[in-house]
Amino acid sequence: MRYALLIYSDETIWEKMTEAEQMDVVGRYEAVSDDLKKRGQFVLGEPLDATSTSSTVRLRDGKTLVTDGPFAETKEQLGGLYVVDVPDLDAALAIAARLPSALVGSIEVRPIPAYGG
Amino acid sequence: MAEDPAPDAVHARLDAIFRAERGRILAALIAILRDFELAEEALSDAVSAALTAWRQDGVPQSPRAWLVATAKNRAIDRLRRDAALARTLAALPAPDRTQQVEALLAATGPLADDRLRLLFTCCHPALAAEAQIALALHTLCGLTTEEIARAFLVTPTTLAQRLVRAKRKIRAAGVPYRVPEEAELGERLLGVLRTIYLVFNEGYAASGGERLLRVDLSREAIRLARLVVALLPGRSEAIGLLALQLLVDARREARVDAKGDLVRLAEQDRSRWDRAQVREGLGMAEEALRLSREPGSFALQAAIAAEHARAARAEDTDWNAIVSLYDRLAAREPSPVVRLNRAVAVAEARGPEHALPLVDALAREGALERYHLLHVARGELLARLGRGSEAVRALEHAASLAPTAPERRFLAARIAALSNPAP
Numbered sequence: 001m002r003y004a005l006l007i008y009s010d011e012t013i014w015e016k017m018t019e020a021e022q023m024d025v026v027g028r029y030e031a032v033s034d035d036l037k038k039r040g041q042f043v044l045g046e047p048l049d050a051t052s053t054s055s056t057v058r059l060r061d062g063k064t065l066v067t068d069g070p071f072a073e074t075k076e077q078l079g080g081l082y083v084v085d086v087p088d089l090d091a092a093l094a095i096a097a098r099l100p101s102a103l104v105g106s107i108e109v110r111p112i113p114a115y116g117g
Numbered sequence: 118m119a120e121d122p123a124p125d126a127v128h129a130r131l132d133a134i135f136r137a138e139r140g141r142i143l144a145a146l147i148a149i150l151r152d153f154e155l156a157e158e159a160l161s162d163a164v165s166a167a168l169t170a171w172r173q174d175g176v177p178q179s180p181r182a183w184l185v186a187t188a189k190n191r192a193i194d195r196l197r198r199d200a201a202l203a204r205t206l207a208a209l210p211a212p213d214r215t216q217q218v219e220a221l222l223a224a225t226g227p228l229a230d231d232r233l234r235l236l237f238t239c240c241h242p243a244l245a246a247e248a249q250i251a252l253a254l255h256t257l258c259g260l261t262t263e264e265i266a267r268a269f270l271v272t273p274t275t276l277a278q279r280l281v282r283a284k285r286k287i288r289a290a291g292v293p294y295r296v297p298e299e300a301e302l303g304e305r306l307l308g309v310l311r312t313i314y315l316v317f318n319e320g321y322a323a324s325g326g327e328r329l330l331r332v333d334l335s336r337e338a339i340r341l342a343r344l345v346v347a348l349l350p351g352r353s354e355a356i357g358l359l360a361l362q363l364l365v366d367a368r369r370e371a372r373v374d375a376k377g378d379l380v381r382l383a384e385q386d387r388s389r390w391d392r393a394q395v396r397e398g399l400g401m402a403e404e405a406l407r408l409s410r411e412p413g414s415f416a417l418q419a420a421i422a423a424e425h426a427r428a429a430r431a432e433d434t435d436w437n438a439i440v441s442l443y444d445r446l447a448a449r450e451p452s453p454v455v456r457l458n459r460a461v462a463v464a465e466a467r468g469p470e471h472a473l474p475l476v477d478a479l480a481r482e483g484a485l486e487r488y489h490l491l492h493v494a495r496g497e498l499l500a501r502l503g504r505g506s507e508a509v510r511a512l513e514h515a516a517s518l519a520p521t522a523p524e525r526r527f528l529a530a531r532i533a534a535l536s537n538p539a540p
Contacts, residue, residue, distance in 0.1 A: 001291045088293035089243060090301075111290045 002043060002085050002112040003092040008076040009105025011050050028100045036084060036095065043083035051077045076105050083112065127171045134180045135164060139259045142184050144231035147238075148294055150192055153256065153284040159192035160184070166191070232257060233348040234295050236341070240309040241292045248283035249312045250319075255280060257344070258337045268334050269319065296349070306349070310358045310415060313341045317362050335366050357405035357416030363398035364422035367391040379527040383431040395426045417446040436466035453484045461494055469501040489518035493528070500535055509535050 014022065029047075036042035051070040058065045070077060079101065086092050089109070096107040139160075146156035163184050177183040239252040247269070254260045260268075266276035286292065297305040320334025342359040349355060371385035380386075402423040405416035412420070421442045428434040443459035457479055464472035476495050485491040496511035509532055516528040 003291075088291045089241075090293050090297070092291075093243070109290075113289070 004110045004112055005082040005096050006108040007080040007101045009079055009101045011077050011079055013104055025100050032098050041084050041086050043085050045082040047080040130176050131167055138181050140232055140257045143256055144235040145185050146188055147235055148231040152288055155192055159188040162191035163188035232344055236309055237296055238292055238294050240312045242308055244283050248279050250316055251279050252283050310354055313338050338362055353405045353409035354413045354415045356401050357419040360398045360401035360405055360419035361415055361422050363394050364426050367394040377523055379523050399423050414450050417442055436462055440466045453479055457491055469498045473498045487518055489515045505535055
């Protein structure tokens with residue numbers, strides 16, 4: 001089964017880190033990604049840029065509305081995501097628990113339906 | 118079936134078999150099908166088929182195997198029907214169920230007892246606590262939606278929705294059907310035990326309503342704990358939970374009087390305790406302590422309940438032993454409720470003047486502000502220290518927070534006695 005792991009954390013934590021600390025976090029993410037690839041469980045994994053770079057689009061009455069910023073202002077922001085292919089929820093939850101952001105933020109684990117699209 | 122000689126012998130047999138075996142049969146079907154709803158539908162098909170077939174051919178030698186085999190065939194029929202329907206409505210996306218059919222056809226041989234892994238699925242932490250309770254009671258204990266709804270004071274519709282959502286999530290999110298591996302078993306088992314204890318507590322100290330005790334839920338919680346102990350032997354906390362529930366439940370008859378009013382532990386007629394159950398509970402409480410070098414919360418609570426159970430009269434209670442057990446419990450689990458119970462034990466062991474500062478400190482912290490038993494304890498300590506008017510105020514506050522009518526009546530009587538002391 002495929003699961004999306006949506007990584008939420010307070011992005012100011014990242015901004016306040018020194019470059020060495022950031023490199024350390026990146027390194028720990030890469031270790032998880034490499035391990036997932038080795039096991040054939042990796043589908044994709046990407047960080048997202050800060051919400052200050054984000055734009056939101058809505059179509060209302062045939063008109064496209066573009067606004068600055070994320071869909072919703074929240075204390076924790078979506079900062080990256082993985083898609084993994086594993087046998088069951090427990091395996092997906094175990095991967096989520098290994099992500100560095102689980103220590104300071106939250107990882108939402110959502111199944112991707114098998115018969116979508 | 119208008120000319121049914123109801124209720125006939127086959128019907129009664131089937132009914133008895135179904136009641137005794139439903140949990141096991143359903144667990145076996147869910148384990149094969151990985152789908153609660155399909156398993157329930159197939160089982161109910163099989164039960165209808167059994168009535169007709171058994172009346173004709175007699176009750177089979179192994180009714181359970183017959184029901185499982187028939188339910189399997191009915192599930193295959195249903196899956197093939199679904200597949201045919203999906204082909205007709207080709208636009209409709211249908212889940213691929215070939216795997217399920219194959220698993221069904223491949224599932225032969227002796228039936229394993231799958232209830233334990235089903236319990237772990239029902240109590241998966243990814244499900245909401247109230248859904249865990251409802252699922253366990255529904256699938257493993259066979260309680261109907263109406264019965265569970267009544268027990269938890271929600272409407273049957275709400276309860277049914279809760280069950281449907283949980284079953285759907287189990288399927289859609291891929292919640293596994295298995296006993297967790299050793300590395301995570303300890304933590305997950307604790308989750309299962311906590312859910313069972315929630316069921317028990319709801320049965321023992323109802324959180325609302327007119328009646329004080331909901332016996333059925335306590336009994337179901339004891340059944341579930343027995344199941345865990347039988348299928349996962351040698352676990353200190355599981356045995357501790359079963360012991361705790363047996364010992365507390367043994368006081369059931371003595372805990373309320375003829376009018377349905379509350380009788381405190383110290384004033385209970387101990388001859389009305391269920392002696393057989395006390396004996397069993399005492400043995401298990403000791404076993405739970407023996408099995409672990411660092412006993413957990415349930416084993417320690419069982420040991421405390423055992424101290425009470427051992428005392429032939431209230432005044433024989435070894436309160437010093439209870440205080441030291443609470444010390445160990447508070448070291449593991451420093452929750453306000455544990456500290457409150459410890460303070461009550463301190464009052465008995467060393468005197469109310471030693472306990473009141475502990476309860477006052479808890480009251481100041483505020484975590485138990487809405488918990489009526491904090492104010493009950495405070496009121497009783499103040500009364501014993503001769504501070505009557507303060508005691509009455511604390512008990513009045515407790516009465517305003519007490520959730521059940523018998524508890525409110527009990528407090529009203531205490532307040533009346535303190536306000537007009539006998540000459």
